[in-house]
Amino acid sequence: MDDQNKNLILATVLSFLVILGWYTFFPPPEPEQAPETAVSETAPAGDTALAPSAAAEAVDGSAPEQAEAPQAARLAIDTPRVTGSISLQGGRIDDLSLKDYRETLDENSPIVKLLKPVGEAEAYYALYGWAPGAGLSLDQVPGANTVWSAEADATLTPDSPVTLTWDNGNGLTFSRTISVDEDYMFSVTQSVANASGGTVSLAPYGTLARHGQPADLKNFFILHEGLVGMSDGELAEIDYDDMADFEPDARDGSKAEIRQVAENGWIGFTDHYWMSTLIPEPGQAFRSIAKFDERREIYQTDIVLPTVTVADGQSSEVTTQLFAGAKEWETIRGYQKAGIQGFLDVIDWGWFFFLTKPMFWLLHNLNVLIGNMGWAIIGLTVVIKILVFPLAYKSYASMAKMKELQPEMEKLKERAGDDRQKMQKEMMELYKREKVNPAAGCLPILIQIPIFFSLYKVIFVTLELRHAPFFGPFQDLSAPDPTSIFNLFGLLPFAAPAPESILALVFIGILPILLGVSMWLQQKLNPAPTDPTQQMIFAWMPWVFMFMLGGFASGLVVYWIANNTITFTQQYLIMRSHGYKPDVFGNIKSSFKKKPKAENE
The missing domain is CATH 2.70.98.90 (Beta-galactosidase; Chain A, domain 5)
Structure with missing residues (x-):
């Protein structure tokens, strides 16, 4: 397993575990009924100078x-x-x-x-x-x-x-x-x-x-x-x-x-x-x-x-x-x-107020300018991607360079054989000589974690997102996607399962599906890893996120879809500009190929 894939998997798994833990251990509870109280009141504590x-x-x-x-x-x-x-x-x-x-x-x-x-x-x-x-x-x-x-x-x-x-x-x-x-x-x-x-x-x-x-x-x-x-x-x-x-x-x-x-x-x-x-x-x-x-x-x-x-x-x-x-x-x-x-x-505003306050300021002003909170979220995504573009550029350029070095890395592995210490030493020398940072590939994913949490906070706590419409069935960006496979995405005349229902975790809507597809396409910029464990993680990750984020505020899912789409475009263009042409369709095709059965010894 090369260092690039290790870092990518580490960052992805970390993001997944953090969000899964949050969603599992801190789900929004059912509203509780206030107990009956006595009809009475008190007066405030007076000044100490009084008798x-x-x-x-x-x-x-x-x-x-x-x-x-x-x-x-x-x-x-x-x-x-x-x-x-x-x-x-x-x-x-x-x-x-x-x-x-x-x-x-x-x-x-x-x-x-x-x-x-x-x-x-x-x-x-x-x-x-x-x-x-x-x-x-x-x-x-x-x-x-x-x-x-x-x-x-x-x-x-x-x-x-x-x-x-x-x-x-x-x-x-x-x-x-x-x-x-x-x-x-x-x-x-x-x-x-x-x-x-x-x-x-x-x-x-x-x-x-x-x-x-x-x-x-x-x-x-x-x-x-x-x-x-x-x-x-x-x-x-x-x-x-x-x-x-x-x-x-x-x-x-x-x-x-x-x-x-x-x-x-x-x-x-x-x-x-x-x-x-x-x-x-x-x-x-x-x-x-x-x-x-x-x-x-x-x-x-x-x-x-x-x-x-x-x-x-x-x-x-x-x-x-x-x-x-x-x-x-x-x-x-x-x-x-x-x-x-x-x-x-x-x-x-929470602990990340230094992110949530400016983020909401920008979102609010984009909404005033555009007149639609859904498009304002997409505009916010574009601005965020522009701000982190220098980091993304270095990261994707480094990933393209790593792909170019893949043949040399395979030769190093063959020469080192089972001597892992020798292999690591020679690989580090190769990285140094070619000026490649193997950790750079995971930075765009890691930086998304505080941005994701901050935007989730903004969408959840601010009044301006309450009942904020986007288009069609999406009339409240602070609520989960109201469409569902259960009602054929609004074609059948009955409501989707309630967000707190177990059925809602299965019968997901249009936005979570688009989220899963956008993550899956982003994966296809690179060939599937040869390691079976890596293959399994990469194969399941988009669909796990798709079902897990189905119950989140639809405004947050809109952000994630827009982010994945822009990231895909940036990564594709940057990697091509550095001599590596991602074979997206070839990688998609290979992911549907049947794996050969293992031969009996």
């Missing part, structure tokens, strides 16, 4: 809150991109749906609902309030169940904010003005006016509460879902299950992790494609709190701003933001440019 008894009572949810009253009035939310309502009980932003996104490809499918009020399954909402300081009791500040007043029939739109008011009856008047932009960013301005005749201290806070884990949680290692936050440039990603490992809080039995943020930060929950995030103003110090109430299975994040002291006749106000919407790269990037530090990191 200890007041802080313990106000902040850590020592007493369960009541469910929303059925008669609680609501204010409508209506923007170009979201619809929903705000409950006047607690002033909660707890009903929000995304107009631009449907649950499935069916045009009659319901639009995605992000936030849900208490009383519905998987309640998920944002609320705001003030933690009382010295001289104030819990019932003198607005909390999770305070009933606010607002102008009748007011509707929150990008052009018309809404204002909620509440008078505590003891000289403190609270107001909350909520505005929203054209996308997904809410601004919440909380203010208090003091006419009590004395000085008061209190701390504004914002809370995101989630009752139970989401039912569509992927639990897939390549994707982070759960708590995400930024604290002065440090990113925190904590899974829901890991929140149960927080340190217990003696005051209420919940578990909490608290971070003091000096200048810039945000905290919230991220799903596969959607998220909600609490964001103080840039430069604002605050406490970032993540909590898990195991008894009621409520996941919670809080931002608690510093305590303010308001003298009689004075007022104080603070503005924070709430992002609640889709994780669109361009939209989030715009907010980051506007001053939200590290906001693009809500998208899970």
Whole structure:
């Protein structure tokens, strides 16, 4: 077995084992149903400057809150991109749906609902309030169940904010003005006016509460879902299950992790494609709190701003933001440019972020230019092949040179006989004399591994690939090929086996077949190796990959097909330019020849 074939087999087998291990041990699981949870909520941990008894009572949810009253009035939310309502009980932003996104490809499918009020399954909402300081009791500040007043029939739109008011009856008047932009960013301005005749201290806070884990949680290692936050440039990603490992809080039995943020930060929950995030103003110090109430299975994040002291006749106000919407790269990037530090990191770029970020940037811009994500993936493949062309050129030139040296290598083997040490020594001298690197042949395959994984990450985690059409039956490049031998590639009027079905591993679609054929043709640039073990590996490899990658996102298979096609063309032309003419048709023909039976001794 010559060194070129050894390296090629090693690289191919390595690629195969890595992908097979990934697919075998970390398959996307079936969605799990979230368990039923108690209808209750907690309030955030207050500032340490507050009186200890007041802080313990106000902040850590020592007493369960009541469910929303059925008669609680609501204010409508209506923007170009979201619809929903705000409950006047607690002033909660707890009903929000995304107009631009449907649950499935069916045009009659319901639009995605992000936030849900208490009383519905998987309640998920944002609320705001003030933690009382010295001289104030819990019932003198607005909390999770305070009933606010607002102008009748007011509707929150990008052009018309809404204002909620509440008078505590003891000289403190609270107001909350909520505005929203054209996308997904809410601004919440909380203010208090003091006419009590004395000085008061209190701390504004914002809370995101989630009752139970989401039912569509992927639990897939390549994707982070759960708590995400930024604290002065440090990113925190904590899974829901890991929140149960927080340190217990003696005051209420919940578990909490608290971070003091000096200048810039945000905290919230991220799903596969959607998220909600609490964001103080840039430069604002605050406490970032993540909590898990195991008894009621409520996941919670809080931002608690510093305590303010308001003298009689004075007022104080603070503005924070709430992002609640889709994780669109361009939209989030715009907010980051506007001053939200590290906001693009809500998208899970992974350990290979130095590859995934520029790769997605290029893919996104190609899609904007071309107008089709499938062709954008092919365009990305072309750009990648251009970038690695110098390496590929050296590799394929080296392979052509190795083919030219094949007769001399055979002579060396004959002269060396069984003396393997002598043979290796003379072969190394031959390589050195002819300036050939036997390891160069495997480099194009090896370099594909991080590129493949990075592109898989991009296709899996980014919203822009969700329901992105290519052509014909390929209307979602983030999903596996919807065609199948089972339905004659769409000619018969029934669906292909579900991706999680065992049948889907057998009844594969058009794209995986094209992938297998393209790999098989790429092999035929060289004659089949004489070693029986090598022959067997090379014969089976394309078809194993074909069936194995059949369940991957179709966008990834499109990339692999395009990559194989370009690689075949490059290798053929480069090898010909160096004097070696690959006999593709001859190699195909020889692979179908019957092997002679071994003669009996």
